[in-house]
Amino acid sequence: xxxxxxxxxxxxxxxxxxxxxxxxxxxxxxxxxxxxxxxxxxxxxxxxxxxxxxxxxxxxxxxxxxxxxxxxxxxxxxxxxxxxxxxxxxxxxxxxxxxxxxxxxxxxx
Amino acid sequence: xxxxxxxxxxxxxxxxxxxxxxxxxxxxxxxxxxxxxxxxxxxxxxxxxxxxxxxxxxxxxxxxxxxxxxxxxxxxxxxxxxxxxxxxxxxxxxxxxxxxxxxxxxxxxxxxxxxxx
Numbered sequence: 001x002x003x004x005x006x007x008x009x010x011x012x013x014x015x016x017x018x019x020x021x022x023x024x025x026x027x028x029x030x031x032x033x034x035x036x037x038x039x040x041x042x043x044x045x046x047x048x049x050x051x052x053x054x055x056x057x058x059x060x061x062x063x064x065x066x067x068x069x070x071x072x073x074x075x076x077x078x079x080x081x082x083x084x085x086x087x088x089x090x091x092x093x094x095x096x097x098x099x100x101x102x103x104x105x106x107x108x109x
Numbered sequence: 110x111x112x113x114x115x116x117x118x119x120x121x122x123x124x125x126x127x128x129x130x131x132x133x134x135x136x137x138x139x140x141x142x143x144x145x146x147x148x149x150x151x152x153x154x155x156x157x158x159x160x161x162x163x164x165x166x167x168x169x170x171x172x173x174x175x176x177x178x179x180x181x182x183x184x185x186x187x188x189x190x191x192x193x194x195x196x197x198x199x200x201x202x203x204x205x206x207x208x209x210x211x212x213x214x215x216x217x218x219x220x221x222x223x224x225x226x
Contacts, residue, residue, distance in 0.1 A: 033214055042115075042202045042217040043153070087153070097143075097215060101152040 002026045004100035006088050011106045012078055020073045020086050020103045028093020034062050034073045035087040037102065043087055046073070075105075083107045112136055115203050115218025122193055123226055130188045130221045132203030138183035139205035143215065144176075147200045156201075159186040193225040 004024045012018040024032070031050040035043035049055055049064035049071060061074040073086055088100040112135040122128050132142055142159040157178055158166040165178035177189040190197055202220040206213045 040200075040222075042220040045214040045216065048214055097155075099153050099155075 002092065002098050004088055004090060004098055006086075006100045006103045008101070009104045009106065011108060012075075014078055014080060014107055014109050016078050017074065017076050018078060018105065020075075020088075020105065022071045022073070022088035022100055024069050024071075024088070024090045024098070024100075026090045026092045026098055029066060030091040030093065030095055032062075032064055032071050033089045033091070033097070034060075034071075035089065037085045037087060039084070046086075078107050080107050080109070113203065113205050113216045113218040115221055117221055118219055119222045119224075121224045121226060124194055125192055127189055127191045128193055128223060130190075130201055130203070130223075132186045132188070132205070132218050134184045134205050134216075137205075137207045139186075139207075140183060142180060142186040142203055142205045144178065144186075144188050145202045145204065147202065147220075153202070156188075159188075161186075190223065193223070195225045198223055198225045 006022045033048050034046040036046050037043040047055055047062040049062050052064055052066055054061055054063045059076045064071045085102040085104045087102045089097045091097055114133045114135050116131045120128055140161045144156045145153045146156050147153050155168050156171045159178045159180040161180045161183050167173045175191055180186040200220050200222050202217055204215040204217045
């Protein structure tokens with residue numbers, strides 16, 4: 001079956017750095033996405049990786065290793081507004097999106 | 110960037126009534142739209158894939174006669190929850206790809222919070 005694993009919850013301090021990991025086993029691979037979802041709101045797109053390596057976008061970076069079935073989202077200079085759930089999703093060989101359950105990130109002052 | 114508009118954002122209805130939710134792609138054409146449901150503290154669950162000009166494809170366990178999907182144009186898909194019951198209370202979110210494949214991400218509407226009393 002297809003599966004995406006990410007930690008349920010993480011806690012970090014304002015101003016610090018946090019890394020949210022995602023591992024996947026899917027039928028084929030056509031890209032990995034990270035989304036941010038604040039409570040009660042719809043997800044918003046953060047990043048996309050299809051080749052191995054690091055993609056940087058301001059305070060957020062996303063890394064992919066296809067051979068290991070592994071990605072991480074790195075958030076730097078954490079702000080209180082970064083408190084949200086972070087969803088990892090993989091597009092499989094049929095271009096269907098497989099979603100992880102999300103990681104709830106709690107930022108403490 | 111691509112915008113998906115969803116309406117209404119919040120609806121309260123009585124048990125047994127029907128509710129229609131609209132999803133529009135504002136600056137791009139979407140041959141395919143997706144309807145998700147999310148219960149509190151749970152992950153997104155794909156309900157169905159809405160295809161313009163043809164029947165929707167429903168995920169296993171989703172009743173197609175209860176959740177009616179119509180994708181009449183390239184910019185509009187509607188989800189109608191028929192004969193709603195309290196257990197249908199949830200957060201419904203639509204989404205669409207700007208492109209067909211490749212690196213086009215899903216863009217989400219703002220969601221509709223349905224409460225059935």
